[in-house]
């Protein structure tokens with residue numbers, strides 16, 4: 001059986017020079033790769049008690065949704081700015097390349113709910129840090145953060161001190 005890392009295609013200098021892009025499409029377009037990725041991330045939640053799964057647009061949706069469905073939990077969207085129709089909370093943050101603003105509906109998390117955050121990858125940790133702040137602003141408690149891939153060289157984990165963080169595969173560099 002192939003391992004997850006064998007399904008990930010790495011593209012140097014995309015979207016700009018110096019970035020090694022860890023492409024998740026090559027995992028998803030293989031039925032075994034897709035199943036292995038979802039199952040492996042879901043396994044990280046074994047024994048965890050929580051109320052809601054939150055996924056970050058857009059690649060976090062791909063992984064968060066099937067896990068929420070499988071575990072019969074609600075799925076809450078963290079969206080890029082301007083997409084959500086009702087009242088929102090928002091944060092702007094820096095990425096490995098560029099900057100972005102994310103939003104959540106104010107009523108998407110109830111105070112005291114235990115929240116799991118899912119995304120495909122942690123690089124600098126800027127995106128997930130912003131998502132954590134939004135969940136907490138709404139009164140949620142982030143009990144676990146799950147990634148398929150971690151780029152350890154970018155030290156994103158250091159921004160998540162005190163949180164329970166799991167990644168299925170970890171690249172030493174970027």
Ligand SMILES: O=P(O)(O)OC[C@H]1O[C@H](OP(=O)(O)OP(=O)(O)O)[C@H](O)[C@@H]1O
Nearest residue numbers: 057058059095096122123124125126127
């Ligand atoms: O740890 P960070 O440095 O914040 O980077 C990681 C984030 O960057 C990518 O998303 P991106 O914003 O490029 O958009 P996408 O998911 O819509 O492709 C990736 O899917 C993570 O969400």
Ligand SMILES: Nc1ncnc2[nH]cnc12
Nearest residue numbers: 020021022023096121123
């Ligand atoms: N190196 C990288 N590969 C894929 N997605 C990313 N998002 C941020 N950095 C990335």
Ligand SMILES: [Mg+2]
Nearest residue numbers: 057058059060
């Ligand atoms: Mg993303």
